Amino acid sequence: MMCRFHKMHGLGNDFVVIDARTQSLPMSRAMARAVADRHRGVGCDQLILLEPSNVADVKMRIFNADGGEVEACGNATRCVALLIGGDIRIETLGGTLDASSTGEGASVDMGTPRFTWDAIPLAYPMDTASLPVGWEGLETPFAVNVGNPHIVFFVPDADRVDLQRIGPIIENDPLFPERVNVNAASIADGRVKLRVWERGAGLTMACGTGACATAVAAISRNLASSPVDVDLPGGSLTIAWAPGGTIRMSGGATHVFKGEIDLEALL
Numbered sequence: 001m002m003c004r005f006h007k008m009h010g011l012g013n014d015f016v017v018i019d020a021r022t023q024s025l026p027m028s029r030a031m032a033r034a035v036a037d038r039h040r041g042v043g044c045d046q047l048i049l050l051e052p053s054n055v056a057d058v059k060m061r062i063f064n065a066d067g068g069e070v071e072a073c074g075n076a077t078r079c080v081a082l083l084i085g086g087d088i089r090i091e092t093l094g095g096t097l098d099a100s101s102t103g104e105g106a107s108v109d110m111g112t113p114r115f116t117w118d119a120i121p122l123a124y125p126m127d128t129a130s131l132p133v134g135w136e137g138l139e140t141p142f143a144v145n146v147g148n149p150h151i152v153f154f155v156p157d158a159d160r161v162d163l164q165r166i167g168p169i170i171e172n173d174p175l176f177p178e179r180v181n182v183n184a185a186s187i188a189d190g191r192v193k194l195r196v197w198e199r200g201a202g203l204t205m206a207c208g209t210g211a212c213a214t215a216v217a218a219i220s221r222n223l224a225s226s227p228v229d230v231d232l233p234g235g236s237l238t239i240a241w242a243p244g245g246t247i248r249m250s251g252g253a254t255h256v257f258k259g260e261i262d263l264e265a266l267l
């Protein structure tokens with residue numbers, strides 16, 4: 001079955017976007033994993049499937065490279081806004097988001113962060129502002145749900161954290177029943193430097209929800225003030241948030257090419 005797709009990225013966090021609003025496409029974990037495979041498929045960090053919505057302009061389904069369907073993807077949300085254009089409302093498992101395309105990218109209202117232990121979720125009650133846990137020198141992280149679960153470690157230099165090694169250990173710790181996205185952040189001159197090990201995708205060039213989670217954590221700990229510029233390997237995002245409010249994320253989004261793939265040939 002030939003299937004058209006758009007190859008897009010948000011600061012190098014890359015996506016295969018399939019628009020299934022006019023022709024439904026049953027998606028499976030195996031199919032998502034096969035499309036994301038960088039050797040046998042198209043290759044991407046996340047597969048994005050667009051479907052009709054009863055509550056918004058479009059429903060955006062998000063599948064990590066490991067095939068798991070998840071609640072939120074900030075960079076992909078900007079890409080979908082760029083693809084569709086104008087001001088749009090996007091339904092996701094993590095909530096319905098308002099986005100505005102700005103030509104080179106988009107700004108998105110990512111909703112209200114949640115801080116209670118059972119909203120992250122954690123396996124048992126804890127102070128999510130400063131978890132009394134640590135892994136090999138990464139200590140007292142901040143946990144927050146921004147549609148998806150994130151843990152944020154503030155360190156002297158984010159580049160010196162071996163996320164390739166420690167990321168999957170933390171991602172899969174039993175403290176996180178839904179696993180977790182792992183953020184290593186350092187602050188310099190009021191800006192945040194961020195490196196992310198993503199749940200279900202590994203190290204990525206950028207993570208939109210990671211930037212949101214880290215900005216919320218930095219503002220909550222008085223380490224930075226809103227709006228916060230977050231510098232990731234693939235580029236910078238600007239995150240605005242005040243306690244009690246919603247998170248506003250702005251940044252680039254890029255359409256690279258249109259393609260076609262034989263989905264049956266992948267399995």
Ligand SMILES: N[C@H](CCC[C@H](N)C(=O)O)C(=O)O
Pocket residue numbers: 013045046064070071072073074075076148149181198199200201204206207208209210
């Ligand atoms: N790995 C994330 C989904 C993608 C998030 C990231 N690509 C973004 O831009 O927010 C999770 O499992 O919750």
